[in-house]
Amino acid sequence: xDIGRAQRIALIAWAAAAWSCxxxxxxxxxxxxxxxGVIEGFYGVPWPHDDRLDIIRFMGRVGLDAYVYxxxxxxxxxxxxxxxxxESRLAELAExxxxxxxxxxxxxxxxxxxxxxxxxxxTEYVTLLTKLDAIIAVGFDQVxxxxxxVSPELAHDADRAAFDDLAHAHATxxxxxxxxxxxxxxxxxxxxxxxxxxxxxxxxxxxLGGLTNPSVPFYWTGTDVTSPTITLADGERWTALLSRRPLxxxxxxxxxxxxxxxxxxxxxxxxxxxxHSVSGLLANPMxxxxxxxxxxxxxxxxxxxxxxxxPDAALEDALKLLFDDPTSSAxxxxxxxxxxxxxxxxxxxxxxxxxxxxxxxETEKRVSELRAALDDLGDLAVTRPLVxxxxxxxxxxxxxxxxxxxxxxxxxxxxxxxxxxLRYRSELDTYAPxxxxxxxxxxxxxxxxxIPNFYPLFRNGRELRPNPRIAFRTQxxxxxxxxxSPRRPESLRSSPAIGVGDHIAIVIQYDxxxxxxxLSEGDLxxxxxxxxxxxTGTVQALSMRFHGFMSKxxxxxxxxxxxxxHVTTFGQPPTxxxxxxxxxxxxxxxxxxxxxxAEISIPMDDRLRLGLFVTRVxxxxxxxxxxxxxxxxxxxxxYVSLRREN
Numbered sequence: 001x002d003i004g005r006a007q008r009i010a011l012i013a014w015a016a017a018a019w020s021c022x023x024x025x026x027x028x029x030x031x032x033x034x035x036x037g038v039i040e041g042f043y044g045v046p047w048p049h050d051d052r053l054d055i056i057r058f059m060g061r062v063g064l065d066a067y068v069y070x071x072x073x074x075x076x077x078x079x080x081x082x083x084x085x086x087e088s089r090l091a092e093l094a095e096x097x098x099x100x101x102x103x104x105x106x107x108x109x110x111x112x113x114x115x116x117x118x119x120x121x122x123t124e125y126v127t128l129l130t131k132l133d134a135i136i137a138v139g140f141d142q143v144x145x146x147x148x149x150v151s152p153e154l155a156h157d158a159d160r161a162a163f164d165d166l167a168h169a170h171a172t173x174x175x176x177x178x179x180x181x182x183x184x185x186x187x188x189x190x191x192x193x194x195x196x197x198x199x200x201x202x203x204x205x206x207x208l209g210g211l212t213n214p215s216v217p218f219y220w221t222g223t224d225v226t227s228p229t230i231t232l233a234d235g236e237r238w239t240a241l242l243s244r245r246p247l248x249x250x251x252x253x254x255x256x257x258x259x260x261x262x263x264x265x266x267x268x269x270x271x272x273x274x275x276h277s278v279s280g281l282l283a284n285p286m287x288x289x290x291x292x293x294x295x296x297x298x299x300x301x302x303x304x305x306x307x308x309x310x311p312d313a314a315l316e317d318a319l320k321l322l323f324d325d326p327t328s329s330a331x332x333x334x335x336x337x338x339x340x341x342x343x344x345x346x347x348x349x350x351x352x353x354x355x356x357x358x359x360x361x362e363t364e365k366r367v368s369e370l371r372a373a374l375d376d377l378g379d380l381a382v383t384r385p386l387v388x389x390x391x392x393x394x395x396x397x398x399x400x401x402x403x404x405x406x407x408x409x410x411x412x413x414x415x416x417x418x419x420x421x422l423r424y425r426s427e428l429d430t431y432a433p434x435x436x437x438x439x440x441x442x443x444x445x446x447x448x449x450x451i452p453n454f455y456p457l458f459r460n461g462r463e464l465r466p467n468p469r470i471a472f473r474t475q476x477x478x479x480x481x482x483x484x485s486p487r488r489p490e491s492l493r494s495s496p497a498i499g500v501g502d503h504i505a506i507v508i509q510y511d512x513x514x515x516x517x518x519l520s521e522g523d524l525x526x527x528x529x530x531x532x533x534x535x536t537g538t539v540q541a542l543s544m545r546f547h548g549f550m551s552k553x554x555x556x557x558x559x560x561x562x563x564x565x566h567v568t569t570f571g572q573p574p575t576x577x578x579x580x581x582x583x584x585x586x587x588x589x590x591x592x593x594x595x596x597x598a599e600i601s602i603p604m605d606d607r608l609r610l611g612l613f614v615t616r617v618x619x620x621x622x623x624x625x626x627x628x629x630x631x632x633x634x635x636x637x638x639y640v641s642l643r644r645e646n
Contacts, residue, residue, distance in 0.1 A: 030273045030307030035280030037066030037105070038296060039249060042256040044287045046071035049092045051289035053099050054389075058293050060103025062300035062321065066282060067100055068144055069093070070110035078112040082127050084134055097139030108189070109135045110144035119154075119169040120162035129180055136186055143181055144219075145174065148191040152201060152568055166193065167204050171211035178213050189247060191219040197234075198224040198548055199569045202241060209243035217279050220246035225549040226342045227251070229269035235277025245279040253295040254284040257553045258342065260352040260404075262291055262397055265339035266298035266311035266318070275306055288393035290386060294318055294335075327387055330376040333369040334394060343552060351404040353556045354630055355517040355637025358415075358422035363405055370398045414461065414629055426514050429628040430641040436473040440480050442599045444535055444590035446471075452482055457614055457625035460558070468614040468625050474644060478584075479604040485530070485614055486595050498540070499563040502530035502616050504598060509609040509636045510578055516636045518551035519544055523636070524578040525562060525571070528587050528598070535590040541582035542571035546634070554634035559624040561615055562633065604642070611639040 038059060040047060047055070056067050072078060076085050085093065093109070100107035111132065118124050132143055147170055154160045154169060163169040170192065178188045192208055194200030195218075209218070220238050222230040230248060238246040250270075253263035263286060270281070283299050285292035297318035302309045315335070319328040340346055347366055350356040374394060381388035408415050408422055416423050438448050446452060452471035456463040468485035487502060499505070510522040527540040544566065546554060554560060574582045581603050589598035602608070612627040624631055630638040 031275035032305060033275050033278070033281045033303035035065050035247070035282075036299065036303035037064045037068065037280075037282045039068040039070055039110075039282045039284050041068065041070040041072065041110070041249070041284045042254050042287055043072040044256050044259070046074050047287075047289045049095075051389075052096060055285075055289050055292070055296075056096065056099050056105055057103050058296070059105050059300075062297050063304065064105065064296065064300050066106040066108060066142070066280075067096075068108040068110050068142075068282060069096060069140075070108075070112070070144065070146065072112075077110065078115065081111055081113045081117075081131065082124075084131060090134065090138060093135065093140070094138035097141075100141075101139065106142055107140045108142040108144050109140040110146050110191075112146035112148075114147040114150035114170075114193070117173075118156045118158055119173055120156075120158045125173065125176065129177070132181075133184075136184060140186075142187045142189065143177075144189045144191070145177060146191040147193050148195050148219075149565075150193055151564065152193055152204070165204075165207075167207035167211060171208055174208075174212045174216060178216055189217045189219065191249065192242075195219055195249065196221045196223070196225055196227075198550065199545075205241050206243075209241065214244050216244075217247040218242050218244060219249040219282075221249045221251055225251055225553075226254075226257075227269070228341060228343055229271075230274060231271040232273045232277050235271075235274060239277055245277060247279050248281040250281055250283045250299075252283060252341070253286050253292055255286045255288075257549075258352075258556060259287075260397070260400055260556075261346055261348060262286065262288065262334070262338040262394070263342070264291065264294050264335050265341070266295060266315040267302050268311050268341065270302060270306065270309075272307045272309065290389035291393040293322060293386075297321055322386065324384075327377070327380050327384065330373050330380060331390075333366075333373040337366055337370060338397075342549065348401050348404075351401060351408065353517055353552075354424050354632060354635060355515060355555075356424075358405075358408065359420065360405075360409070360417070360422055361420045363401075367398065367402045367405065370394075371402070374398055424637065426637065426641070429639070430643065431472070432643050432645045433472045433474045433479060435645070436475045436480065440473065440475055440599070440601075442480070442586040442588050442601045444531075444588040444597050444599055446482055446484070446597060446599075449473075449482060454482075454484060455627075457612075457627055458629050458631065459623060459625050460631065461629050468616065470612070470627055472642075474604065475601075477604060479602045479608060479642060481598075481600040481602070481612070483598040483600070483614060484595065485598075485616060487530070487591060487593070487616070498527065498567050499561045499615070500622075502596065503614075504528040504530070504600075505562055505611075505613045505615070505633060506600070506602075507611040507633060507636070507639070508578070508581060508602070509611075509639055512607050512609045512641075514609070514637065514641065517555045519546045519554065519634050519636065520551070521545045521547075521572065522576075522578060524574050524581055526582070526585060526587075527562065527567070528589070528600070530596045530598070531589045531591045533591075535588065537586075537588045539582075539585055539587045540567070541574055541585065542567060543574040543578060545570045545572055551634075555632065557632070557634060559631050560633045561613075561622060561624060604644070606644050608642045609636065609639045610642070611636070 097107045181188050194205040298314040301314040350358045377391050381391050416425050454469035454471045457468045466486040471482040473480050506526040508524040521543050525542045584603040586601040613633050615624045628638050628640050632638045
């Protein structure tokens with residue numbers, strides 16, 4: 001049964017206000033989650049149109065209330081937000097709205113203009129509203145304004161002149177849009193720039209909450225980007241911070257940050273009494289739509305009765321709802337292999353995040369079990385359309401794990417087989433620098449090195465030419481590095497942006513642990529730009545507050561370039577021993593146009609572990625070269641070890 005937009009808005013308002021206070025005669029029973037649903041908000045290729053419709057029909061079947069269209073890689077949602085949709089795409093969105101209405105699901109359209117919008121420009125606002133009017137016209141019930149993953153500072157001169165800070169700029173747009181949408185009978189929700197406990201500025205969130213209409217729900221991902229737990233107390237803290245009950249953006253079962261795996265387990269770690277302190281919970285799903293239905297069905301069970309929710313029972317109910325008994329049995333190996341959460345160590349994780357030993361027998365056994373299960377599912381798929389879609393979703397992950405294991409078994413350069421264990425050969429990146437005979441001066445000129453022995457830097461484990469090269473020596477209690485890098489003409493146009501253009505990044509690991517896979521705030525990041533027309537000696541020294549999701553996610557990020565987001569969000573002045581190291585770093589670089597040369601002096605004890613990465617602009621894009629054979633800048637297990645000669 002369809003209901004009018006005004007009624008839908010009233011339902012949303014009721015959901016946001018539900019359970020806002022306890023009755024005078026005592027604590028209320030644990031309520032259901034007032035609003036539940038799905039945000040198609042992942043990075044990567046958006047779902048095919050038919051998959052999106054399948055998800056919405058599934059949502060109606062299991063009782064999930066709201067669908068939010070927000071794929072990050074839809075250019076008209078983010079990068080090209082000012083442009084209207086082509087007619088063919090608009091027709092697809094119209095069908096999304098129609099199928100949602102037929103399924104009893106609210107249809108939300110999200111737009112993400114914060115990366116480029118000039119908030120003080122009235123023309124920009126009119127462009128935004130015009131874009132949204134076209135979406136509303138095809139049947140969407142709600143609008144979501146996303147201001148996440150943008151600079152925490154005002155980016156435009158006009159905005160800096162017009163507003164005191166980012167919170168005032170965002171509040172102005174939110175309040176104006178709320179009023180204009182309300183006159184159209186459309187509701188509004190917002191993702192603020194600070195949306196998690198893990199990073200961002202709580203003062204911005206508090207200020208924004210105080211400046212905006214309290215009827216506008218704000219999304220919040222919980223204690224981390226992917227939160228192991230979200231409790232009543234967590235929700236109460238953010239209710240106080242935002243001056244409204246938060247609307248949870250739950251980053252489970254999304255897998256855009258770990259494209260080597262699935263998340264098929266039931267929703268876990270969500271408080272039985274969470275409905276007292278939040279206005280709703282919407283899940284960000286996997287890039288694989290039909291595979292997402294398994295955990296999303298458990299979300300629907302949780303939302304209906306958080307107090308009585310049993311994750312394992314909910315998973316069994318989801319399987320009964322979606323599949324027959326033979327299919328459920330065939331799915332078991334996948335549920336066992338991919339039933340964990342993102343911060344757990346999955347059986348296949350050592351294949352994709354270097355540093356830990358790989359149990360060859362267990363990995364081969366698991367791949368074999370998945371391959372056999374996939375064959376069984378393929379047989380069942382002949383008469384079961386959903387199973388056919390599941391096979392299509394699952395197959396690439398089995399192939400990927402199998403191919404990765406074979407590749408590492410054959411990679412004798414970087415992995416050594418010891419019985420049934422495959423070990424990452426960190427000793428290949430261990431060096432004992434010679435003490436310099438010459439007196440080296442850090443000036444970007446190698447004439448005082450005599451005849452230096454330059455070693456190649458690697459890109460994805462290979463020595464590619466022309467590539468940067470490095471020489472290294474000790475001098476007293478210091479390590480001296482010389483970097484000689486070819487330079488393309490386009491890279492001469494230097495950029496003031498952090499991590500853009502030719503530059504050097506060095507991460508010094510404070511504890512020398514060869515097994516640690518994630519950065520911590522004790523480690524030291526040094527960022528050094530290559531010279532333009534003039535020599536440079538600038539060093540930016542930071543400790544990075546990476547932990548939880550971000551630490552693990554970045555450890556899996558090959559050729560990562562530390563950028564302004566990392567520096568402004570996680571950077572802090574180094575303290576203790578690392579502050580002394582930072583103060584002792586010396587850097588000088590100069591260019592002759594065709595190449596640039598850099599010298600770096602770093603204080604050194606008997607041992608030093610570091611990652612050194614040179615990024616060059618090549619043919620209009622950036623490429624990162626590493627001193628170590630694997631370029632994982634945020635994974636210390638892949639760093640170079642240096643030991644002073646006795």
